[in-house]
Amino acid sequence: MVSNFLNGMTLLLVYQLVGEVSTRVLHLPVPGPVLGMMLLFITLLLRKRVEPVVEPAASALLSHLSLLFVPAGVGVMVHAGRMGEAWLPIIAALVVGTLITLAVTALVMQAMQRLLGKGAARES
The missing domain is CATH 1.20.5 (Single alpha-helices involved in coiled-coils or other helix-helix interfaces)
Structure with missing residues (x-):
């Protein structure tokens, strides 16, 4: 279970890294994580299923989604x-x-x- 989570997080971070590198190399006006998310979405569409290793990581991130808004709130303050x-x-x-x-x-x-x-x- 833990290895599936780590593999899923690694896969998500690899997509983010590919997006970040692509935007910097190609000088695209899109944030790297957004491009990485689009690439992940395209991959999921082409495969027509969610990889089993992505599901535990995605579920864990979604269950703690409210914590991801804390830095934005601090920035506003x-x-x-x-x-x-x-x-x-x-x-x-x-x-x-x-x-x-x-x-x-x-x-x-x-x-x-x-x-x-x-x-x-x-x-x-």
Whole structure:
């Protein structure tokens, strides 16, 4: 059980490392961990299953997900003065970002419903 967890964490960290190295070598404007996560997602799609060693590590990370927000909260508290000075751009970015996210989510949902609806119609 412990070795599966360690193997899973190692695999996740390797994907993060590959993403980090790729973004630095190719000068991509995407954070390395995000690229690593995209590569992991593509791998999972191609294999059409989750590797057994990834599941214990992913479950452990998800069960302690709230702890991963502590550094962000500390950063907010440390830079509270700076955030007070730039409150308007921060609020504007939050509102615009939220609206864009809602719009993109709605468009993706509509596209998936059309795609799945056409697929279901063909199967009938």
